[in-house]
Amino acid sequence: MSVSVVVPVYNEMDCIGPLVAEIDTAARDFPLTEIVVVDDCSDDRTPSVLQELKSKYPQLRVIRHAERSGQSTGLWTGISHAMGQLIVTLDGDGQNNPADIPLLYKQYESTAANMNTRRVLVAGQRIKRQDNNVRKISSRIANKVRAFMLKDGVRDTGCSLKLFRREDFLSLPFFNHLHRYIPALMLARGVQLTLVDVSHRPRLQGVSKYGLWDRLWVGIADLFGVRWLLSRTKPVIKVTEE
Numbered sequence: 001m002s003v004s005v006v007v008p009v010y011n012e013m014d015c016i017g018p019l020v021a022e023i024d025t026a027a028r029d030f031p032l033t034e035i036v037v038v039d040d041c042s043d044d045r046t047p048s049v050l051q052e053l054k055s056k057y058p059q060l061r062v063i064r065h066a067e068r069s070g071q072s073t074g075l076w077t078g079i080s081h082a083m084g085q086l087i088v089t090l091d092g093d094g095q096n097n098p099a100d101i102p103l104l105y106k107q108y109e110s111t112a113a114n115m116n117t118r119r120v121l122v123a124g125q126r127i128k129r130q131d132n133n134v135r136k137i138s139s140r141i142a143n144k145v146r147a148f149m150l151k152d153g154v155r156d157t158g159c160s161l162k163l164f165r166r167e168d169f170l171s172l173p174f175f176n177h178l179h180r181y182i183p184a185l186m187l188a189r190g191v192q193l194t195l196v197d198v199s200h201r202p203r204l205q206g207v208s209k210y211g212l213w214d215r216l217w218v219g220i221a222d223l224f225g226v227r228w229l230l231s232r233t234k235p236v237i238k239v240t241e242e
Contacts, residue, residue, distance in 0.1 A: 004084030008074025
């Protein structure tokens, strides 16, 4: 199945070039169709860097928001415009390692064959996180509260490195911060979930776009809405035409 890699970015002029190069290298081991970078109205040199990269990497597509819209909207924009049957998502800061993408793809193929379904989500879970203590602690607390309330069995839902079918994502309700709840929402729709340990790297360039408020309190507030949404969600019903 064809794969589109979707990367939302904001002010990542120093990170995006090396990241695209790494994705291109990793594509030797999975069927890459395109790299879709969604620029969330960057005000640094990110747009010009992306235009330069397009001449070197013909599989690179660049979509630019007219105004700042956030990570979830960036993902939805990229996925809705993608051409691949499968989607891989990862952050644009270089902390997710593109070398792990073939691992997710192989796990998808194995799970799909064993479960006799293509409706599979492969979610990465970071090991040996390379973040500061504030980010680690806030993420740990938010993940424990989320796991208690949503019962999705995912230790690290904040890991952006995921692989899933495009149509499964586009069938989900869209709302701000959607990206934090993809596993729980897909499980509620009957998608098979499998977890894979992946590497995590320190941020070498640029600055984080999230603080304590984004990672802890806003995430916890969203949980009540998501839990209500899950209580109203029905799984996809299999049908046959007679």
